[in-house]
Amino acid sequence: MKDELRQRILQLERRSRALDPGAGRRRRLRNAVIASSERFLRRVRSLRGFVETADRGSGITELPITPDGVSIDRAIATFERYVVHPGGNPPSPGYLAYIPGGGLYHSALGDFIAAVTNKYAGVFFAGPGAVRMENMLVRWAADLVGYPAGAGGSIASGGSIANLSAIVTAREQHRLKSADHARAVVYATAQTHHSIDRALRIAGLGEAVLHRVPMDDRFRMDVDALARAVSEDRNNGLLPWLIVANAGSTDTGAVDPLDAIADIAAREHCWYHVDAAYGGFFLLTEHGREMLKGIERSDSTVLDPHKGMFLPFGTGIVLVRDARALAASHAYSAAYMQDAEVAADEVSPADVSPELTKHFRAVRMWLPLVVAGTNPFRAALEEKLLLARYFHEQIARAGFATGPEPDLSIVTFRWEPEGMSLDESNRVNRELLDAVRKDGRIFLSSTMLDGKFTLRLAVLAHRTHLRTIDMATEILREKALAIGGC
């Protein structure tokens, strides 16, 4: 009987061996993946910003999941054809829509070693070095923002979750109870990212009053209007609670007057949150530091390394001026975790975020930072700022109506032939955007500003350089002339 059991177990061990390939098989798997990534990288500079295909990737579902699997070559071929090919290409230079993504090669390799070693980065006891690495990066970001030594934070999956953590912290610090929600007021502009509304709802604050603060003609928060709104609300028996400022709105790239807003937040005892998911890493540049002056006075902020540091998607940082506030709103305990509750030199990420087990995200940020250093990041970010300014000039010269000079790296503009009604010009700009996307060499997106269908060009992909911006101007001029109307 005992022998039979042992035989059965050994048989299962042999059958599951495919899950733990030996050196030779590892080489074959690895070579197939590396060859694929090299095929991609060799042509990434000429890769179109957007690729429309008839099947829209549906072929991926035709490769079945079977008991015995398929060859790595077949899997990779399917991946290339149906996943890599269709849709937007964030790592390509021509991706100028939304907020472009990056995809640093160093980070890909960082993810690889993080996955192979699979260190547990949630709790200090389990992965002391991993947790130190993560906290070191949080500290590096906090120093960049200008927060004091008592600040804390965590590396989340993106800006949305990072914003959620900040809002939950603000709720707990102001001891908002459900009975207070309908009187609690949040101040934000129409440019504020929708992840804030969503975070409020998820945090149980769907009933809070959202006071939309008017903006100036550059889409920045009107500080006088904010001051008036807060005092009026207070006089009306409401509870001014949270002020959300943009340090680079997603839509137009507008940076709110952060320093002046900090004065009001301090005077009115409101929690001050700065959403710098898009713009935060411009703090590495001189222009960015000037634009974002006052961010160091906020209570919490969010920066997305998968935007301004060109990391692959899945990395956002929340920072809170007072680390204790973040811990107080996220801490937990559980009987089965008792062994981990030993004296720790470092805060455990699991104590300051909603996550317990998580991707060891730090490596993808740490590897490029320690190996390349900060200078290439500084240079790239300054280049993007200048490219946006340059495009703003060039596209005006090409006869387009332009929005304000960019605060950061987003330019808004539209084709406005003379004598056209608003409806007509909106239709023409939509057509122009479609024509540009069908062409595919560059990928732009659009927004509505004061009822006007407006095109936007966002420079933040690390491979976008001068030649792409020149090409973008050329394509836009060409397509606009083809559509006509002037």
Ligand SMILES: *Cc1c(COP(=O)(O)O)cnc(C)c1O
């Ligand atoms: C991108 C962005 C977010 C949301 O971040 P995700 O990483 O996409 O979840 C929030 N706020 C601003 C200003 C952003 O640009």
